[in-house]
Amino acid sequence: MKMLVAGKWIDRPKKIEVRFPYDGSVVDNVPIAEEEDIETAISNALEGAKIMKKTPAWQRAEILLNTASLILKNKERIAQTLVLEVGKTIREATAEVERTAEIFKLACEEAKRIHGETLPFDSVKGSEKKRGYFVREPVGVVLAIVPFNVPLALCAHKVAPAIAAGNSIIVKPTSQTPLNALILGELLLEAGMPPQAISVLTGPGGSVGMRLVRDERIRLVSFTGSVEVGKQIAQNAGLKKLSLELGSNxxxxxxxxxxxxxxxxxxxxxxxxxxxxxxxxxxxxxxxxxxxxxxxxxxxxxxxxxxxxxxxxxxxxxxxxxxxxxxxxxxxxxxxxxxxxxxxxxxxxxxxxxxxxxxxxxxxxxxxxxxxxxxxxxxxxxxxxxxxxxxxxxxxxxxxxxxxxxxxxxxxxxxxxxxxxxxxxxxxxxxxxxxDFMPYGGYKESGIGREGVRFAIEEMTEMKTVVIEIRE
CATH class of the missing domain: 3.40.309.10 (Aldehyde Dehydrogenase; Chain A, domain 2)
Known part of the structure; x- marks a missing residue:
């Protein structure tokens, strides 16, 4: 399969083979993203973020609901892909596809419930003539780094809240199981996602992934994976928001x-x-x-x-x-x-x-x-x-x-x-x-931040405080 770069399908000469875990046979191959592809994805994502921020909540909700419908329409194709690249049973794969559609439906609902609240300035002496509130705004460009084990649903746990919040997204799937994320990218475009606002880049995590992590234009990194890689991301990310769902025992x-x-x-x-x-x-x-x-x-x-x-x-x-x-x-x-x-x-x-x-x-x-x-x-x-x-x-x-x-x-x-x-x-x-609606995340070295659609949206938004002086 080709990779998705700002809404366009791109191939490259260097490839990664995707193998069936059961017998090691080659299922497909994907290109290794080059510097040009990474730059194109990020620069377009910046423009995509502007488009998404101006997209009204009802329209973002419509994209999410359309995506859910398309996932179910393509259930058999996606499930078979999950079996071949992950090695999970056909029953587990089918359940994951159905779960993924539900995550997008949840995000559709939550997209209409992103709001702030008023602030009681008269509780502060001397501020009786002030009124104010806070609102939530999208962070901008979200980087979603996805693991191999439940790749479609865990990708959805990053992509769907990012869309609900009004962000653009770059998805970096693991090299072992990238095919389902590429199919999801295809369905997102069909569902109405602005092309500039969605990329799915394939390639090694140590090169392609870390290059994206280090880029200052990425505002939030959402990663699911090992503690060791999570620590590397934290060390390389610089000043940006991190949502890290790491290991457990x-x-x-x-x-x-x-x-x-x-x-x-x-x-x-x-x-x-x-x-x-x-x-x-x-x-x-x-x-x-x-x-x-x-x-x-x-x-x-x-x-x-x-x-x-x-x-x-x-x-x-x-x-x-x-x-x-x-x-x-x-x-x-x-x-x-x-x-x-x-x-x-x-x-x-x-x-x-x-x-x-x-x-x-x-x-x-x-x-x-x-x-x-x-x-x-x-x-x-x-x-x-x-x-x-x-x-x-x-x-x-x-x-x-x-x-x-x-x-x-x-x-x-x-x-x-x-x-x-x-x-x-x-x-x-x-x-x-x-x-999938509940807050999900850990203490100690199990991570930073919380997933669960509503709580991921909170991670993927910024608070803006507004204060108005009403004294004549």
Whole structure:
């Protein structure tokens, strides 16, 4: 596919191959953007930002709603593309396309609700004759840097709020999964997006991505990805707004007396969907000692029934991880945990990029799976005696995106809500839960800022304060 540069489809001689994670076959290739393309995209985005700022809210909402309709109209094409470049199952891909359309619908609604408020100047002595308010205005040019795991929906979480707020956008998709973003660019143009206001540039993150990050004309960078790359962006961005949704090592606490089957279901749904390649995948599970053995037995029994294989087949429940390098790393982490004393209850092996769903027991806290982000199909399950112990274990990481707790005790729930150091706490469901309207982001090294359509719009706008003297 060609890349989209200010509404025009451009090709270049240097290419990047997009490969099917399941077997390594070439799906397509995309051009590597050159300096000329980057400059064209940015200079046009500046003009596009002026156009978007003058575009009324109803018209921006119309573009967003049109985009949602076009996404659903092209659902099968986009879903098949996601299967081939990401390796997620056809069911997961179809769900992502439908979710993406809903994100654009949400943004359509929020585009009509961007407003400020009046300010009570008579509350300040000497300012009784002043009146004022603040309004929100678009930041200008937004750079959206998108990850490989849920590329279409997470691109939408950046692009749709940017349009709602009246900004222009440059999208930099990951080199592993750029095709869906290019299709989205095509649909945005068809939906009525001004050509100057949308570009999708392909190429390596270290060159194309960082060149965009460093440019002073970019006003906001919205990035989803690893902590390490997030730190590089922060170091290179200069004086601009940043929205960074970074990694996690997500804990789930299961207290005594809860419905064990529900907790097991949440662990499996949260730990193995998209082969565990989600920022808020369940990775560490802390189960009360009284129900630990029962929980483990039910969990292992169900995990061993997960159908792993070709993601193109309807019966497949879990597909491959993104590439063999990551598959090898994931299994190395399992082996490190086993070497340090953990027990492998099931899984722990791979065939090319198909990593078997894995459950590790009694895992030492010094292991990588207990301290870093696995981004693979594995969960570590340990027991605890007191809730204080479980909360301390959950907090013992540099990450803080989301956490979950199953409990029937309101006092336990409130204690966890108050003491867990995470941007989201999910009670009586898995921490993998996310509704696209809610604020989403983390504490500590899990990032800066919040996504969720309304809250992303706040990030992508500036406040302007207006003060009027009414004294005659």
């Amino acid at each position: 997500t804990p789930l606490i299961v207290c005594d007396g809860v419905d064990i089957d529900r907790a097991v279901h949440a662990t499996i749904a949260g730990g193995f969907s998209i082969a565990g390649q989600v920022c808020i995948s369940v990775q560490r599970v802390f189960v009360h000692k009284n129900i630990y053995r029962d929980f483990v037995d039910r969990l292992v029994e169900r995990v061993e029934k997960i159908k792993v294989g070709d993601p193109r087949k309807e019966e497949t429940q879990m597909g491959p991880v993104i590439d063999e390098q990551n598959a090898e790393r994931i299994v190395d982490w399992f082996e490190e945990a086993r070497d340090k004393g953990a027990k492998v209850a099931t899984g722990g092996t791979r065939e090319y990029t198909l990593v078997q769903p894995t459950v590790l027991l009694e895992v030492p806290t010094s292991t990588k799976i207990m301290t870093e982000e696995l981004f693979g199909p594995g969960v570590a399950v340990n027991s605890f005696e007191s809730l204080d112990e479980a909360i301390n274990l959950a907090n013992s990481t540099r990450y803080g995106l989301q956490a979950g707790i199953f409990t029937n005790n309101i006092f336990e729930a409130m204690k966890a809500i108050e003491e867990l150091q995470f941007g989201g706490v999910i009670v009586n469901d898995g921490p993998r839960y996310r509704a």
